[in-house]
Amino acid sequence: xxxxxQSPSTLSASVGDRVTITCRASQSTNNWxxxxxxxxxxxxxxxxxxxxxxxSGVPSRFSxxxxxxxxxxxxxxxxxxxxxxxxxxQYNSYPITFGGGTKVEIK
Amino acid sequence: EVQLxxxxxxxxxxxxxxxxxxxxxGFTFSSDWMTWVRQAPGKGLEWVANIKQDGSEKYxxxxxxxxxxxxxxxxxxxxxxxxxxxxxxxxxxYYCAREAGGSGNRNDYWGQGTLVTVSS
Numbered sequence: 001x002x003x004x005x006q007s008p009s010t011l012s013a014s015v016g017d018r019v020t021i022t023c024r025a026s027q028s029t030n031n032w033x034x035x036x037x038x039x040x041x042x043x044x045x046x047x048x049x050x051x052x053x054x055x056s057g058v059p060s061r062f063s064x065x066x067x068x069x070x071x072x073x074x075x076x077x078x079x080x081x082x083x084x085x086x087x088x089x090q091y092n093s094y095p096i097t098f099g100g101g102t103k104v105e106i107k
Numbered sequence: 108e109v110q111l112x113x114x115x116x117x118x119x120x121x122x123x124x125x126x127x128x129x130x131x132x133g134f135t136f137s138s139d140w141m142t143w144v145r146q147a148p149g150k151g152l153e154w155v156a157n158i159k160q161d162g163s164e165k166y167x168x169x170x171x172x173x174x175x176x177x178x179x180x181x182x183x184x185x186x187x188x189x190x191x192x193x194x195x196x197x198x199x200x201y202y203c204a205r206e207a208g209g210s211g212n213r214n215d216y217w218g219q220g221t222l223v224t225v226s227s
Contacts, residue, residue, distance in 0.1 A: 043202055043217035087152055091211050095168045096154040104187040
């Protein structure tokens, strides 16, 4: 199984800050990597797929980068609505696995 | 508008069974792989199982193999998860989700989830 490790587990940032979340895979995912945002009590929302492709309707302040085993989700200018928990997911091989999550708090 | 609506959750004793359903609308259900993902209270997301468009291929996470069965009825636009021999650690919100782009792919639409509680 491919293990996904996210860092940090929590972060607190101010509106307007640039925020970066890292996801590391235990082996190559061939860039089959997605990012999701989840708010409390709600279903996850797809933000990024294939490591860097922006899902339709997602604000352009969200971007994904990386390759192989190391990936990054960047929010260029944090907005109040961006609080929540972010998860990476590899879908290169079964079982599909998620990272442990990064909780983003707004200062 | 794509909609996925789960039902069938509830309280069940350890060793018991439960069948979850997911009603799909707003897209051609028979054209897409479908997935179940769960989330234990206060924990992260865990992929559970997925199924091919015609039901001919199914994949499971090891922790549910032999106990859970994913199935679908394309005539009813419905996805199911039969859960047997339930354990306390199966307690979670269960989400159904559509896969975008084929087997083992990202999930672009999700339901609101249904809570399964396994407790004596």
